[in-house]
Amino acid sequence: MTKILTPIAEYDVPAQDGLWLDASDAQKVTGWTLKPEGMCRDERCVPMPSSAVSDGKVDVAAFWQKLGGPVIASDGRDVWALGAPADERNAALEGLQAPDFTLPDVDGTPRTLSQLRGKKVFLATWASW
Amino acid sequence: MWQHLYDELKNKGFMVVAVAEESRGAEHARPWIEQARGSGSSSYWQLIDTEHRLEDLYNLVNVPQAIWIDEQGMIARPPETAGSTDHFRRMNLETKTMAPEDQAARLAARQAYLDAVRAWVMTGEHALPPASARAGLPRVTPEIAEARARFRLGVWLRTHGRAEEGDRQMAQASRLHPDSWSLWRQAADLDEVGKASGPEFWKRVQELGDRPYYPPPKL
Numbered sequence: 001m002t003k004i005l006t007p008i009a010e011y012d013v014p015a016q017d018g019l020w021l022d023a024s025d026a027q028k029v030t031g032w033t034l035k036p037e038g039m040c041r042d043e044r045c046v047p048m049p050s051s052a053v054s055d056g057k058v059d060v061a062a063f064w065q066k067l068g069g070p071v072i073a074s075d076g077r078d079v080w081a082l083g084a085p086a087d088e089r090n091a092a093l094e095g096l097q098a099p100d101f102t103l104p105d106v107d108g109t110p111r112t113l114s115q116l117r118g119k120k121v122f123l124a125t126w127a128s129w
Numbered sequence: 130m131w132q133h134l135y136d137e138l139k140n141k142g143f144m145v146v147a148v149a150e151e152s153r154g155a156e157h158a159r160p161w162i163e164q165a166r167g168s169g170s171s172s173y174w175q176l177i178d179t180e181h182r183l184e185d186l187y188n189l190v191n192v193p194q195a196i197w198i199d200e201q202g203m204i205a206r207p208p209e210t211a212g213s214t215d216h217f218r219r220m221n222l223e224t225k226t227m228a229p230e231d232q233a234a235r236l237a238a239r240q241a242y243l244d245a246v247r248a249w250v251m252t253g254e255h256a257l258p259p260a261s262a263r264a265g266l267p268r269v270t271p272e273i274a275e276a277r278a279r280f281r282l283g284v285w286l287r288t289h290g291r292a293e294e295g296d297r298q299m300a301q302a303s304r305l306h307p308d309s310w311s312l313w314r315q316a317a318d319l320d321e322v323g324k325a326s327g328p329e330f331w332k333r334v335q336e337l338g339d340r341p342y343y344p345p346p347k348l
Contacts, residue, residue, distance in 0.1 A: 005281050007185060070275040072282050075294055079285060083278030089188065089269040093207075096259055098198040099186040103148065103176040106155050106162050111146075111174050117202050119144045120250050124131065124195035124211045125183060127150045127311070128161055129318035129325035 004029050004060075005081045008101075019061040019071070019080055026058040030082075039063050098123070130193070130212075132165055134243055135173045142200065143250045145173035150192055152179050152284050152315055153322075180284065184311055185277045188269050191310040191343070197249060197256070205249070205256035207265035209346035212242035218334055218342065238345070245348045255348060265347075276306035280316075287319050296320065310342070 002015035006029060013025040023034040032039040038047040039058070052062040061071045061080075068085035092099050098121075102112040113121070135145045147165075149158040155177045162175045183189065187196055187208055195211035198204060216231040227235070248254040257265065280302040286295030299316035306312055313333075314325035334342055 003285075005285055007182065007277075007281075010285075068271075070271075070278040072275070072278045072298070074282065074286065074291075079282060081278040081282035081285075083274050083281070084185065086269040086271050086274040089186070089274065090266075092186075093188065093204075093266050093269075094263055096204045096262055098196065098202050098204050100202075101182060101186060103178050103182065104155070106149075106159055106175045106177055108155070111176055113146065113198075114202060116144050116146070116198075118200050119142045120200060120205075121144050121146055121198040122131065122134075122195060122246060123146045123148070123183075123198060125148050125150050125178075125189060125192045126130065126161075127192045127315070127318075128153075128158060129151075129314050129322075 002077075003079045005079070006030075007082075007084045015060075016057075018073070018077065019059065019064075020054075020057050021060050023056050023058055026060050026063070030060060030063065032063070034058055130165060131173065132167060134246060138247065138250045139173075141250050146176060147173060148176045148178050148183050150178050150181050150184060150189075150311055150315065152181070152288065152319055154179050180281060181311065181315065184309075185281075188267055188273070189311065190267075190306075190308050197246075199256065204262050206346075207257075207262055208267075209265075210343040212239040213343045214238045214345070215342050222331065242346065242348070245346075272305045273309075276302040276309070276312065279305065280312055283316065284319070287316075292320075 001012045004011045004013060011029050013021055013029065015021055021029065027033045032041045034053065035045065037045040039045065046066055048063065052059040064071050064082050068087055070083040072081045098113065100112065100114045102110050105111050131145045131147060135143070151158045158177060166172055189208050193211040193213055194208045196204060196208050197206040214235050216227060216235040219231055220227050245255050249256060279298045283295045283298030283302060286298060296316065299312065303309065303313040303316065314330065317324040317329070
């Protein structure tokens with residue numbers, strides 16, 4: 001099994017030759033669905049070269065790079081990190097809507113920023129280091 | 130750090146979300162959280178961000194940084210230093226003390242920041258118009274995006290027994306995003322608790338020269 005780390009989750013999926021995944025696993029990991037038009041999400045489709053799609057499988061590394069996102073593999077190519085494209089982060093912030101997130105509190109309860117709509121929120125980072 | 134502010138303003142539609150950028154996790158952060166809670170009856174959110182996801186989403190570079198978010202979920206003030214100052218740079222490293230005038234100035238700056246938050250909650254003062262809020266957002270570059278992915282991989286490798294490879298990825302992340310103090314200080318801390326405040330840290334701080342470690346907020 002290959003471990004894939006995305007900005008919000010991690011997955012263990014079977015992969016071949018790098019990051020070739022079954023279309024259903026590709027959809028689970030990336031949120032994009034393989035269609036005849038290419039990889040699609042909502043109203044948008046990204047055409048895929050024939051070298052990146054074969055027999056119901058998708059070269060997710062090639063797809064992610066086409067989106068403009070970094071793809072980093074471990075030495076043994078058993079753990080991969082797919083990073084958000086810079087454009088996506090900038091567009092989200094420039095819209096000025098505070099990017100939503102869910103993180104566990106110190107007791108393990110998941111907390112989501114958008115649950116606090118209606119209040120003024122002071123969002124501050126800290127660290128023991 | 131924010132308990133007093135929260136206690137004072139919680140009934141005025143105010144909430145604090147404190148996020149620990151702590152790859153060593155909840156149990157490592159817990160002593161500081163317990164201390165901060167003190168005897169406060171209700172508490173604000175104390176979240177644990179082992180993957181530094183918040184730094185990824187909001188393009189942060191150091192701790193503490195804060196973002197002010199209004200009732201509609203919009204950014205009222207982009208990421209800024211949250212009350213800390215550069216006076217520590219003049220600390221006596223042997224005695225680990227600061228000159229009284231530096232201590233006083235540091236305290237005054239922190240108080241001024243807390244006062245500004247209070248004014249925002251009570252009157253909406255200091256909220257930035259959209260154009261100014263936007264102008265205050267540093268851009269995420271392709272290098273920063275790659276740094277984030279390498280750091281994520283590096284933390285995973287480090288926390289799963291592959292220290293050398295993890296450190297290598299995190300070091301590359303720091304080279305790609307040299308403005309980020311968090312990336313290399315977290316990597317240092319994962320190697321050895323305390324290393325992030327050790328000799329290498331002080332050397333890097335000195336190398337800043339006239340540039341700030343904690344750029345002050347434009348309040």
